[in-house]
Amino acid sequence: MTTNTQASTGPVWDWAAGHGPVTGALSATTGCLAVATTGAATGMPPGWALTIGAAGAIGHTISSLRERLSTRTIAMRSASWLIGAGWTTWAMTTGPLTWAAIGSLATIGVGMGAAARSTLLYEEARELEAIAQAERQVARELSAERRAIAAEWVDRVQRVCNITLRILAVEIWPTGTGFTIDAELPPGGTTYDRIAQHSAALSADARLPHGCTAVASQGVHQGRVLIDVTTVNVLSEERTYPSDYRPLSIYTGIPWGYRTNAEEICVYLREQCALVVGPTGSGKTNMVHVVLAGFARTTDVLTWVIDLNAGSAGLSWVRPALDANGAPVDGVRPGIDWLASTYEEAVLMLDAALAVGLRRKVAYQDLMAERNTDQLPISAKIPQIMLVIDEGAEILTSTDRRMKDLAKKILEVIRMLRAMGIRTVLTALGATGSVLGNLMIRREAKARVCLTGGEVEGMDLSKVFPGSRGLKVDQAPFKGAGFMGTPESTAALFKNWRILPNQIRDIVLATSDMHPTLDDISRKAAGDAYASRWDPDRTAWMRDTTRTPATDAPAQTAGSTGALNLSALRNEAAEPQTDADALAREFMAQIDAQFGTTREPGQTKDQGPQGLNLSALRDDAGAGPEWLPSAISAIYAAGSEGMKPAAVADAVGRGRESVRKALKAAAERGELIYRDRGPHSVYVHPDHA
Structure with a gap:
């Protein structure tokens, strides 16, 4: 058999909730009326009501002091107990069911509710004021810390950079690892670079830990500077890649x-x-x-x-x-x-x-x-x-x-x-x-x-x-x-x-x-x-x-294509050395000793015989004319000062127009660096740039 339960639509009472000003006063007055009526009917001595009221007043006073409530609240609670006990004693003596007794009890209840409401508002305002006071204290301490930071860094920048700043704000990082100073630069065309170039000196003067820096960057406009000061070295610790693999986009970073x-x-x-x-x-x-x-x-x-x-x-x-x-x-x-x-x-x-x-x-x-x-x-x-x-x-x-x-x-x-x-x-x-x-x-x-x-x-x-x-x-x-x-x-x-x-x-x-x-x-x-x-x-x-991609391709032998088996095209470290290899090397040495008169591109006559002029050992594709290596060597020898195209042309004995074209192509390939100085333009080797 199925029982249908219909939910009640009436008000729901929360019996675990505490009393408010109205329900508290109603509970107190009905309690007094019940005790007075029962006491009068059973002949209970009236002094018991006063004793209970005094005990309640003392208990509430102690609990209110522990809660650090105001004197107004403590007085209201104690007075409520004593007034309720006094009315109960009087009603037990004169009769609780008279119009005078009931009327006076209702008046007491209204007074209790009003007093309770007043003290509740007072306690809330008192609590909010205490919170605000604590926040103001923290703000004062933080403001004092910021003022100290500002004063310290004004002196430091003046001492290290010889610049007098006007600090507008100091932002403490939420991570607690440093702070940012927002300052106004002095008039006269001073830029933030003047501070940025002294980053290491400022860090040393501030006695920052290793890995912490004081870095200056641009502010909201060119007359402002931001100085990021790191006080905790977060770079020394190892952090694993975040485990939050949420989707990203090329547009969102x-x-x-x-x-x-x-x-x-x-x-x-x-x-x-x-x-x-x-x-x-x-x-x-x-x-x-x-x-x-x-x-x-x-x-x-x-x-x-x-x-x-x-x-x-x-x-x-x-x-x-x-x-x-x-x-x-x-x-x-x-x-x-x-x-x-x-x-x-x-x-x-x-x-x-x-x-x-x-x-x-x-x-x-x-x-x-x-x-x-x-x-x-x-x-x-x-x-x-x-x-x-x-x-x-x-x-x-x-x-x-x-x-x-x-x-x-x-x-x-x-x-x-x-x-x-x-x-x-x-x-x-x-x-x-x-x-x-x-x-x-x-x-x-x-x-x-x-x-x-x-x-x-x-x-x-x-x-x-x-x-x-x-x-x-x-x-x-x-x-x-x-x-x-x-x-x-x-x-x-x-x-x-x-x-x-x-x-x-x-x-x-x-x-x-x-x-x-x-x-x-x-x-x-x-x-x-x-x-x-x-x-x-x-x-x-x-x-x-067992193999890597670089060794997957079979080595080409001399007989496979009919061409010379040149050591320049082999990986000799990966091949076993045999007696035949040694004999071949000795034979090639004898050939070089007798016939090695062909010079490699860029080799001068004074360098002597260098062996066969093998194309496998050269890179002719896109490398420029044969005299270009000699020109690059001359430019390298000139150091950071570089060489003018005319000086290079004289050094290699070539026409200036052809030399300019070859040097320009070499610069585009990254083999040289061109410094445009008008009539004093030079080419510099990348190692000296």
Whole structure:
């Protein structure tokens, strides 16, 4: 049998709730009436009511003192008990059911309610005033701390920089790791650079811990300066990559690390390229993984990776999505969209990128006209392609013929495909003129990272961040720490997160459904090279633990093509040395001794015989005329002063016009640096730039 229970729609009483002014007064008066009536009927002595009332008054006084209530509240509560006890005693004597007794009890109840309401409001106001007083005390203490900081730094800047500041505000960082000073510069054309160049001196004068700095930057206008002072070294501790893998976008920024104030720093790469510089042991490989992790979380980016060092930068992001046979794992997509570990695969990737960019320029004209923009609208349907090239800066400066072919394609991608949503992230081993001498890198890679790890050699921060002052390598002696600058954020100390292989696998699995797919127009332009990139035969090297991609191709023998088996084209370190090899080397030595009269390009007559003039040992493609090496050597010998084109022409014995053309082409390739000084213009070697 089923019983239907109908919910009551009447008022609901909360019996656990405390009494208010009305219910408290009603409860007290009805209680007094009940006691008086019962006492009169049973003949209870009237003095008991007074005794109970006095005990209640004493008890409430003690409890109110413990609660630190006001004297007004304590008096009201005690008086309520005594008045109620007095009325009960009188009513028991004269009769509680008379109109006089009931009327007087009602009057007492109204008085109790009004007094209770008044004291309640008073206690609330008293409590709010106490809170406000505490807040004012904290504000006074904080204001005093800020005033002390302001006075201290006014004296310090005057002492170190000989500049008198007028400090307008001091903001304490919520993280508790430092503060920012907002100051007005003195009149007379003083700029913030005057303070920025004394960053190290200010830090030393303030006795800041190692890894903490005082960095000056631009204020809201040119007459203001912001001084960020770090007091806690957050760079010394190791922090793992955040486990919050929420989706990102190329437009909203991608976090690459955190500043000394513990805030994340993001890069915006829709139109910019990026450059990551770091010597061996500085944490550059970990930084590459942080970059790939950020791209894996974006919903409008596909990542293509070129790493000619056996593809090590991208393997961890691919293997979780492939089984032992190279077949895709159900429901899992690689963290990167393409991985090239060999020269041949890199050529396919770069050719596909160029084909995609050129095709997009034509196919999406209507879409760009509809959106009224000259840039391709990037979205999950038309994703941006980010080319991450490990040690790509070294590829651009290599003299090897095959690397020069790759460099030419990389520069074409950088130069031509910005509007079509194809950008690059290049890494380099050092911040030297030979690496950063290429104008295209300096112009397009506006987001720059320089990991130092305490390394001093080959870390010229002025080449990575020209115009920035007060940056010193010894400020970031920790692995994974260095300097980072973007168009949105000036160059300053930062550190990237530590990311481990097991976390890379977690990111691949967690972000698998976030990755976009290449749009149909771009996929058709990329062709079969892109469509078959994950075929088992092209990914076999990822599962072969006995060989690396660099040794997969069989060595060419002398008899295979009928050509000379030249040692310049072999990897002799990988081949066993036999008696026949020794005999061949002795035979070649005898030939060189008797017939070695042909000079290599750039070799003078005084240098003597150098052996056969083998084309395998030269790089004629795009290297300029044969006298150019001698000209570059002369410019190198001139040091930082450089040489005028006329002086170079006299040194090599060539016409000035041809020399100017050759030197200009060498500067465009990054082999020289041109300093425009009008009639005194010179060419300088990158190592002396």
